[in-house]
Amino acid sequence: EVQLVQSGAEVKKPGESLKISCKGSGYDFTNFWIGWVRQMPGKGLEWMGMIYPGDSDIRFSPSFQGQVTMSGDKSISTAYLQWSSLKASDTGMYYCARLRGAASDPFDIWGQGTTVTVSS
Amino acid sequence: SYVLTQPPSVSLAPGKTARITCGGDNIGIKSVHWYLQKPGQAPVLLISYDSDRPSGIPERFSGSNSGNTATLTISRVEAGDEADYYCQVWDPTSDHWVFGGGTRLTVL
Numbered sequence: 001e002v003q004l005v006q007s008g009a010e011v012k013k014p015g016e017s018l019k020i021s022c023k024g025s026g027y028d029f030t031n032f033w034i035g036w037v038r039q040m041p042g043k044g045l046e047w048m049g050m051i052y053p054g055d056s057d058i059r060f061s062p063s064f065q066g067q068v069t070m071s072g073d074k075s076i077s078t079a080y081l082q083w084s085s086l087k088a089s090d091t092g093m094y095y096c097a098r099l100r101g102a103a104s105d106p107f108d109i110w111g112q113g114t115t116v117t118v119s120s
Numbered sequence: 121s122y123v124l125t126q127p128p129s130v131s132l133a134p135g136k137t138a139r140i141t142c143g144g145d146n147i148g149i150k151s152v153h154w155y156l157q158k159p160g161q162a163p164v165l166l167i168s169y170d171s172d173r174p175s176g177i178p179e180r181f182s183g184s185n186s187g188n189t190a191t192l193t194i195s196r197v198e199a200g201d202e203a204d205y206y207c208q209v210w211d212p213t214s215d216h217w218v219f220g221g222g223t224r225l226t227v228l
Contacts, residue, residue, distance in 0.1 A: 035217065037163075045155070045163065045206050047217040059215055062121070095162055104210040106153040108174065110162040 002026035004034075004096055004111035011117045012086050019082040020114045022096030029077035030054040033099035035107055036070065036081050040092040050099065051079055059103065086118045122211040124220035131226040138194040140223045142207030145188065150209045152190040154183055157222075158203045166205070167192060199227050 007021040022034060035050040049060040053072040060070075069082040079096060094114045097107035125143040132138055142152060154167040165174050167183040170190065180195045194201055207220040 037219075044204075044222040045157075045208075045219045047219060050217075061216055097163075100168075103215070104151075104212070106165055106168040106208070107155070107163075108165050108168075110164070113162050 002098075002109050004098060004109055006094075006096060006111040006114045009115040009117070011119070013120055014086055014088055014118055016086050016118075017082070017084050018086055018116065019080050020094060020116070022079045022081075022111050024077045024079075024098065027098075030074045032101070033103055033105075034072070034079040035097045035099055036068075036079075037095040037097060037107075038064075038092050039095065039113075043092075045095075048081075048094075050103065052103075053077075053079060086116075088118050088120075090116060091118045092116060121214060121216070122209065122218050124207055124209060124218055126205075126207060126220040126223045128221070129224045129226065131228055132197060133228045134197055134199060136197055138197050138201070138225055140192040140194075140205050140225065142190040142192070142220050143188055144190075144209065147188055147190050147209065148186045150185075150211075152183065152185050153208045154192045155206045155208065156203050157206065163206065194225070197225075197227055201225060202227050 005023050033050045036048040038046045048064040051058045051070045053074045072079045096111040098109040099105045100108040151169045155163040156166045157163040170185040171183040182193045204222045206222045
């Protein structure tokens with residue numbers, strides 16, 4: 001079964017760092033883009049960016065460039081989303097999703113989401 | 121940057137046909153994908169490339185795209201169709217993905 005499994009919920013304080021993960025299985029992780037999507041409480045979906053695990057090519061939404069870091073470890077079929085200094089406004093649900101093929105293909109498999117809560 | 125506009129909400133009675141629109145400048149020349157998100161769940165790909173249904177999606181769900189509007193049509197709406205629906209396109213001029221704001225479907 002093709003699936004993406006994300007790391008568990010996180011509760012952090014402002015200024016702290018965080019790295020969440022997205023592990024793929026059931027397919028060749030190296031050859032499919034992984035996208036990251038934010039959903040703030042009660043709001044819609046926002047594309048943050050995406051990474052191609054095969055060569056670590058990364059594309060960012062302008063809204064998130066410089067705010068987060070994306071990385072991947074193809075040896076363990078895992079993509080990461082990282083913050084160096086969290087803000088309260090980073091609170092939300094973060095989804096990873098596999099793009100069906102090319103960078104312009106739809107998101108056909110989604111992770112279950114990771115809830116990030118940033119509060120003092 | 122490219123903008124997709126969806127109505128915030130659509131409400132109708134069971135058995136009726138729901139039409140959820142997604143507006144964008146000349147969207148008809150782009151490929152539109154639709155996602156369904158039920159409360160507390162991750163989104164699911166519902167329609168790809170304007171009108172293709174992934175395996176497992178009922179035939180009641182269909183899509184079209186022309187001019188400045190793409191449309192998701194849900195025939196014979198059921199209570200279980202209550203969810204948020206999002207359209208999405210790839211903007212090749214910026215190499216970015218864009219989501220619409222989402223439409224909440226309520227079955228009365």
